[in-house]
Amino acid sequence: MYRTGDTFRVIYAIRSGSVKTSILTDDGKVQITGFHVAGEVLGLDAITAKRHNSEATAMEATSICEVPFERFKELSETIPGLQYKMLEIMSNEILHNHELMVLLGKKSAEERLATYLLNISDRLEKRNFPATQLDMNMSRSDISNYLGMAEETVCRIFGRFQEEGLVTTQRRKIVLNDLARLKAKTRRN
Amino acid sequence: MYRTGDTFRVIYAIRSGSVKTSILTDDGKVQITGFHVAGEVLGLDAITAKRHNSEATAMEATSICEVPFERFKELSETIPGLQYKMLEIMSNEILHNHELMVLLGKKSAEERLATYLLNISDRLEKRNFPATQLDMNMSRSDISNYLGMAEETVCRIFGRFQEEGLVTTQRRKIVLNDLARLKAKTRRN
DNA sequence: CGGCTTATTGATCCGACTCAACGTTAGTGG
DNA sequence: CCACTAACGTTGAGTCGGATCAATAAGCCG
Numbered sequence: 001m002y003r004t005g006d007t008f009r010v011i012y013a014i015r016s017g018s019v020k021t022s023i024l025t026d027d028g029k030v031q032i033t034g035f036h037v038a039g040e041v042l043g044l045d046a047i048t049a050k051r052h053n054s055e056a057t058a059m060e061a062t063s064i065c066e067v068p069f070e071r072f073k074e075l076s077e078t079i080p081g082l083q084y085k086m087l088e089i090m091s092n093e094i095l096h097n098h099e100l101m102v103l104l105g106k107k108s109a110e111e112r113l114a115t116y117l118l119n120i121s122d123r124l125e126k127r128n129f130p131a132t133q134l135d136m137n138m139s140r141s142d143i144s145n146y147l148g149m150a151e152e153t154v155c156r157i158f159g160r161f162q163e164e165g166l167v168t169t170q171r172r173k174i175v176l177n178d179l180a181r182l183k184a185k186t187r188r189n
Numbered sequence: 190m191y192r193t194g195d196t197f198r199v200i201y202a203i204r205s206g207s208v209k210t211s212i213l214t215d216d217g218k219v220q221i222t223g224f225h226v227a228g229e230v231l232g233l234d235a236i237t238a239k240r241h242n243s244e245a246t247a248m249e250a251t252s253i254c255e256v257p258f259e260r261f262k263e264l265s266e267t268i269p270g271l272q273y274k275m276l277e278i279m280s281n282e283i284l285h286n287h288e289l290m291v292l293l294g295k296k297s298a299e300e301r302l303a304t305y306l307l308n309i310s311d312r313l314e315k316r317n318f319p320a321t322q323l324d325m326n327m328s329r330s331d332i333s334n335y336l337g338m339a340e341e342t343v344c345r346i347f348g349r350f351q352e353e354g355l356v357t358t359q360r361r362k363i364v365l366n367d368l369a370r371l372k373a374k375t376r377r378n
Numbered sequence: 379c380g381g382c383t384t385a386t387t388g389a390t391c392c393g394a395c396t397c398a399a400c401g402t403t404a405g406t407g408g
Numbered sequence: 409c410c411a412c413t414a415a416c417g418t419t420g421a422g423t424c425g426g427a428t429c430a431a432t433a434a435g436c437c438g
Contacts, residue, residue, distance in 0.1 A: 145294075149395085
């Protein structure tokens with residue numbers, strides 16, 4: 001969709017499908033900053049700098065709606081509440097980022113994966129997709145990158161969760177079998 | 190300044206001094222999400238929820254300017270560019286959060302501390318304070334919490350940096366002696 | 379001075395990373 | 409349609425960074 005350094009021209013809204021956003025670190029590594037599903041809005045981090053410092057990649061066949069930012073600014077002068085809506089969306093993004101910081105700063109590997117699975121589940125449910133069926137096309141490597149851990153660790157924990165009957169994984173198809181017990185895994189007692 | 194759960198009424202701008210923001214995790218722990226110096230704006234994460242899910246605490250004698258959000262909305266209808274300015278500020282905050290995510294997700298303890306010190310240094314310099322004199326009143330425990338590591342580890346790394354002549358610490362007075370070599374510590378070769 | 383909080387240092391331990399090998403799947407072209 | 413291959417996923421062994429636990433020092437303030 002866009003890459004690091006691209007000039008900021010349009011705001012993106014996901015109509016269907018799923019998208020990951022990532023940034024390049026100064027030493028050339030990639031950090032995935034988010035997975036996004038239908039209904040979510042992307043590209044807002046570039047408003048100040050006028051150019052994207054992150055990139056967004058579709059993870060499956062995905063339909064996108066692009067709104068030129070200039071057009072948005074025009075519209076927002078005639079439609080009251082539109083800019084406010086935008087503030088809300090960004091405020092939400094900040095909130096979401098804060099959650100991710102807690103996850104990265106304070107949680108163990110197991111807590112991270114459990115939190116992550118439930119987070120996706122919630123967001124899918126909010127948009128009327130089945131909450132226990134996570135069919136976003138994300139690799140183990142994407143997940144591990146996002147959660148700040150090694151790919152192998154993600155595998156091992158999926159294995160453990162499966163033994164405990166919490167989830168069933170079949171490669172990239174993930175089914176959540178016990179949301180309540182998974183919830184318990186998201187935090188220390 | 191405000192606490193978790195407080196109704197969202199005003200936006201805060203720091204006139205002088207320094208402030209830390211933090212959130213409570215679901216299992217009762219605290220994660221510090223930012224340190225802020227004069228000129229920065231706080232409280233924007235509460236626009237959507239109408240109530241703060243974070244809290245802000247002054248770390249020293251600090252002067253604050255409060256702008257009621259309702260007043261802000263009125264003003265933004267008469268002053269063009271004001272809401273846009275706000276979008277910019279939030280866009281910046283998102284950017285900053287992304288950096289922090291990389292820090293928490295990808296960097297070693299040493300890289301974290303070095304990155305952190307230089308980050309503060311940059312921001313002080315931008316506001317015409319000396320760049321090598323970090324006199325914000327932050328405890329080791331605040332720093333370690335923010336960086337997602339143990340207090341003891343922060344101490345040890347300060348010790349190491351001091352041996353190498355990179356910094357001089359005297360309790361909460363921190364002096365950066367070699368910005369260039371410190372910069373080198375912020376990333377893997 | 380004496381009690382309290384904060385900082386430092388040491389010893390030990392464990393969770394998660396790394397490295398390595400192997401199994402599995404999807405995608406490719408013959 | 410099947411064989412081949414490259415990418416992805418899983419599993420095991422060994423190591424290490426940083427957490428934890430514990431004791432001690434250094435400021436801070438009444």
